[in-house]
Amino acid sequence: MSGTEIARHIPYLRRFARALAGSKSAADAEIGLVLQALIDGRVGLDPDLPLRAALFQAFCSVVRPTDRTGQPADGNSFHETQLRGLEPLARRAYLLVVMEQFGPDEAAAILGVSAERVEQIVSSVEARMARTLGMGAVESLPGDAIRVDPETPRPGAGPQQDPQRGRS
Template identity: 35%
Template structure:
């Protein structure tokens, strides 16, 4: 293979992983704006120095490792925001032990194994186990709140309900269509929304969420969908938490706990 072709293939591989790096960066910072700034800085570093992408590991691991080199060297700050909720979230983030949320997100949201996470973060696997244990404990300390589930598959809806309730949260209802979801949200305002994209009557979970946010104000949203590419476009505001179906229970637990962690920077209704 020629050097030119190898460069093209590497670029294509990076492009394929970029939406997931952006997803991780948004979840890590709690903001699409600041998350995208770090993802862009990572790409710029790779363009300026090909050695920034570790050639001894997969492109996916190398890309996240390059991101963490920038994240760590900058002191892992969160970019300034004007939203009151995000300012409070930044203050909440500052109180967490270093590396805990990073390790938890890499494990649960991005599904990296401990060995890869250790390589990405340049620590030992034992360190990673400790970080994840601590992060899970910190997330579980978040205030319990109300959760609205928007999902048309009965078995999946009940599974998600069980996961959410086991974490100590109240499920306010399960909406199978856009209209049902909006009615449930109006009846009892949720602190967190868990939503599928494609609903029973071919209505859109995205539209249902947008309707609710327009009426009720800013609330954390987690999309759990078999069609993540519909949201990882970079062409519109994207959710901080996006889980692909089929999901793992640990992914839902982590996303719910972290979304509630951000929401708990405000007073929740319990």
């Protein structure tokens, strides 16, 4: 794997870190810690996982979850406020599945828990948000609803077009 292959996934990892940390500067510092740990060999990439999932797993092993419940969110969106009220594992699991579009099995491998636990967490968070909104059950809240950096592409999206040059 090359640095170019890893670099392709950094915007997604940065979006995830931003959603967890609550600020771009804190997220960038955390990404820096992860990249340095990879360079120094303090953490490795799981060869049994796709590269993107392995990078998220490395992030989760280097950056220890902190309890930010009750802290004000940088943004004032409903979803950011709701995410601040979650315990760290629930916040990570929910963001991996809903925002980053990992399946329960990949999210479980990233977090070191069972796929059933990930599904239970996501269902519980969705039910909590639905109750807060006064809605019935929801299948899934859209990832765009909690997207924290509009410049970051959605998973699976192709390269962004430069409108002035008509190319990536």
